[in-house]
Amino acid sequence: MRAEVIGALRPRAGGRYADGTLGLGGHAAAILAASSPTGFVWGCDRDGAAVEAAKRRLAEFAGRWEIRQGNFAELADWVPHGSCDGVLLDLGVNSSQLDEAGRGFSFQQDGPLDMRLDRRQRLTAAELVHQASAEELAKIFWELGGERDARRLARAIVQTRQTRRFETTRQLAELVEHWAPRRGRKTHPATKVFQALRLAVNDEMGSLEAGLAGAVKLLRPGARLVVLTFHSLEDGIVKSFGRERSRDYTFSGDVDVPELRRPCRPELVLVTRKAIHPGAEEVAANPRCRSAQLRVMEKA
Numbered sequence: 001m002r003a004e005v006i007g008a009l010r011p012r013a014g015g016r017y018a019d020g021t022l023g024l025g026g027h028a029a030a031i032l033a034a035s036s037p038t039g040f041v042w043g044c045d046r047d048g049a050a051v052e053a054a055k056r057r058l059a060e061f062a063g064r065w066e067i068r069q070g071n072f073a074e075l076a077d078w079v080p081h082g083s084c085d086g087v088l089l090d091l092g093v094n095s096s097q098l099d100e101a102g103r104g105f106s107f108q109q110d111g112p113l114d115m116r117l118d119r120r121q122r123l124t125a126a127e128l129v130h131q132a133s134a135e136e137l138a139k140i141f142w143e144l145g146g147e148r149d150a151r152r153l154a155r156a157i158v159q160t161r162q163t164r165r166f167e168t169t170r171q172l173a174e175l176v177e178h179w180a181p182r183r184g185r186k187t188h189p190a191t192k193v194f195q196a197l198r199l200a201v202n203d204e205m206g207s208l209e210a211g212l213a214g215a216v217k218l219l220r221p222g223a224r225l226v227v228l229t230f231h232s233l234e235d236g237i238v239k240s241f242g243r244e245r246s247r248d249y250t251f252s253g254d255v256d257v258p259e260l261r262r263p264c265r266p267e268l269v270l271v272t273r274k275a276i277h278p279g280a281e282e283v284a285a286n287p288r289c290r291s292a293q294l295r296v297m298e299k300a
Contacts, residue, residue, distance in 0.1 A: 001228060001278050001292055002030055005088060008226045008271070008296040011035035015085040018218055019043040020072025020211060023094040025054030031088070032061040041065045042079045044072060046118040046202070047097065071118070073207040076214030084218040089211060092230040093117070093198070095288060105198060107173035107190050113166055115198045125197045129166050134158045144205070144233065145196030149180040153193060169194075195231070208234060212241045216267060219299035224271065227295050235275060235293045242297050246270050271296035 005027055011017065011034035019028045022045040031041055041058075043065060045051050051069045058065055068078070072089060097117075098106050104114030104125060115125040132140070134154045141150035156179045157166070166172050176190040199205060215225050229235040245268040249261040275293035283290045 001276070001282065001289065001294055002027065004276055004278075004294055005090070005226055005228065006030050006034055008276075008294065009086040009088060009224060011039055011086070014038045015040075016083050017041050018075055018079055018084050018087045018215070019090075020075050020087065020215070021045060021090045022054040022067065023050055023090065024096060025057035027088055027090060028054060028065065029057055029061070031086075032058065032064055039064065042075070042084075043067045044070045044075060046071050048119065050094070050096075053096075069118070071207055071211075073210035073214060075211065076217045079218050081217045082220055085220060085223045086226065087215040087218055087223075088226050088228075089208075089215065090228040091204070091208065091234050098288075101169075104169055105194070107169045107188065107194060110168050110170040113169055113172060115194075115201045117202045123201055125201050126166055128197060128201055129157060129172065130161055140200045141193055141196045143196075144199045145192035147192040147196065153179055199233070205233065205237065208237050209241075212238065216245065216299065221299050223299045225268070225297045225299070227297075229275075229293050229295070230291050235295070238295050239275075242268060242270050242295060246297070246300075266300050268297045269300050271298050 009017065009031065011031045013035055015035045017031050017035070017039065019031065019041055022028055022043040028041050028043050032039055041064065043054065044067065045054065046069070048069050051067060055067055093105055097103050101109035101111035104112045113124065113126040113129065116123070129137070137154035137157060138150040141147040141153060147153065153176055156175060160175060172193070173188070173190040176193050177188070180189045182189055212227070219225060227238045229238055246266050248263060248266050250264045251257065251261050272295055275295050278289045278292050
């Protein structure tokens with residue numbers, strides 16, 4: 001959805017932008033091209049290999065970007081507050097990470113049960129599978145993956161790990177398929193388990209909540225926050241964040257009681273009330289984008 005992202009960000013010459021999820025640098029390159037000759041991009045990615053690939057891709061725009069390896073949740077720690085005309089967060093993993101067996105994100109190819117976005121961190125999917133209790137694993141599978149067989153699969157993992165370690169993606173995928181057979185399902189039975197483990201290993205939901213709050217600090221008035229999500233958990237967090245920050249009132253406690261509301265100035269304006277989805281042609285060309293949802297907010 002590159003065209004939609006660039007259309008939402010509205011890059012211009014002299015503009016300052018932040019790309020919190022650089023990936024291979026495709027969006028950053030498009031922003032820099034659209035904001036030539038003087039636009040600037042601050043960028044980061046948790047994946048060191050992606051950072052190096054992005055630097056090579058952006059070499060033609062030398063002097064117009066600053067890139068670091070790190071979590072977008074920490075952007076507000078080093079990018080000047082109130083300096084950005086737009087912030088982009090393109091969530092999830094990129095195709096190169098999914099296709100590289102050694103990263104352990106996918107069960108389509110056998111590889112180490114890793115799933116770390118940042119290889120400098122210690123916790124891997126294998127360590128999580130062996131350290132967490134059955135209750136903790138079931139909670140991860142259900143809350144982060146929506147896996148209906150969460151409890152049964154968690155118990156099976158805990159029982160099996162007493163006699164052998166889960167070291168590879170194939171080992172885990174085969175166990176899931178044994179205890180939760182496909183039975184006519186289009187997707188592999190391990191799909192939700194792998195998604196849940198990846199989100200948990202990288203604390204992606206926690207990073208998203210912190211990253212959204214930090215992104216607002218970076219925006220100038222009238223600047224835009226553009227967020228591209230790929231599953232309902234992410235989109236739900238972004239949608240709730242936008243609603244909360246665009247309200248013209250606040251309240252104490254967990255329950256919104258109309259009589260107890262206090263007026264306040266909204267931080268954001270919702271540019272898109274509903275998420276923007278990829279077109280049929282783009283989905284046909286790239287099936288992985290079929291679940292993409294784009295939301296756009298503007299600093300009030």
